[in-house]
Amino acid sequence: MKIAVVILNWNGKTLLEQFLPSVTSYSKEATIYVADNASTDNSISFIKTKYPSVKIIQNKTNGGYAKGYNDALQHVEEDIYCLLNSDIEVTPNWLNPILNTFKNEPQTAIIQPKILDFKDKTKFEYAGAAGGFIDKYGYPYCRGRLFDTLEADTNQYQNTAIFWASGACLFIRKSTFQSLNGFDNSFFAHMEEIDLCWRAFNLGLTTKYSNQSVVYHVGGATLDTSSPQKTYLNFRNSLFTLTKNAKGSLFLLIFTRLILDGVAAFRFLTQLKFGHFLAILKAHFSYYSHLNVLLKKRENSKQKTGYFTEKSIIWSYFVNKKRYYTQL
DSSP, rough: OEEEEEEESOOOOHHHHHHHHHHSSSSTTTTEEEESSOSSSSSHHHHHHTTTEEEEEEEEEOOOOHHHHHGGGGGGSSSEEEOOOTTTTEEETOHHHHHHHHHHTTTOOOOOOOOEEEESOOOOOOOTTTTTBBBSOEEEEETTTTTTOOOBSSSSSSSSSSBBBBEEEEEEEHHHHHHHSSSOOOGGGSHHHHHHHHHHHHHTOEEEEEEEEEEEEEOOOSSSSOOOHHHHHHHHHHHHHHHHHOSSOOOHHHHHEEEEEEHHHHHHHHHTTTHHHHHHHHHHHHHTTTTTHHHHHHTSSSSOOOOBBSSOOOOIIIIOOOGGGGGO
């Protein structure tokens, strides 16, 4: 079983300088690729000079995370893809637990490692932590991270099935990626991995967490968490995902989301975060403009019940004050 580590890059020479050394040092089992999204800096010349063994795939345009990987992975022949953010430091022996799981568990299609915070390596990192879930209304949360509350890692979360794996470091069988037709290009970036994992779930495939594989993620290095653009993509793409994949009455789900997102927008307004307030409005307008296409994708999908383990993570966190996954 061969594995490819594929790092998506866009004008990220500084990140490659910092984080590529750990990947090349601790990934002897893998072929390493950098998939470049039409960078205008000198990323490519840097890799060719400093890391000639790293293979380069040059995409013609910057299609974001979704299209960037869809285009690049057409040129990767290995059996297992590791989609790795350019702002991640990997650790010794991070690949072996993943490969062993794929070899011994044929039904496991997607795996996420333990993702800790590069800036504070005792704590989980926001984007993925110890594996992701969603509530009934499509809001994502993780073991080890509920909203902005990050837990210290005490090895409290063991290997188990999860609902979604973080796109910061996601392992997937090539056969699975191809059978799902890859990511949905319309997402551009953010939450496309949740959509991918949800579609795999609806086909009866398993996504797992591996606590023996550890990586450290900076987070926000390519798009800052305070960016209204990130707010826009997260809210819009969450609605995209829910519409495409959720079982049940879609009208009731979306109506409830409209109310909940309105509360979130009002909260931003009271905090004088006008850019984020407008981003949520923009997200809903974009969603409704895409609705006909999304409904056609919904018709072609196989929605499965039992996709959520928590009815409303917002109610649990903000009203019932449950700050940790173990309290849910």
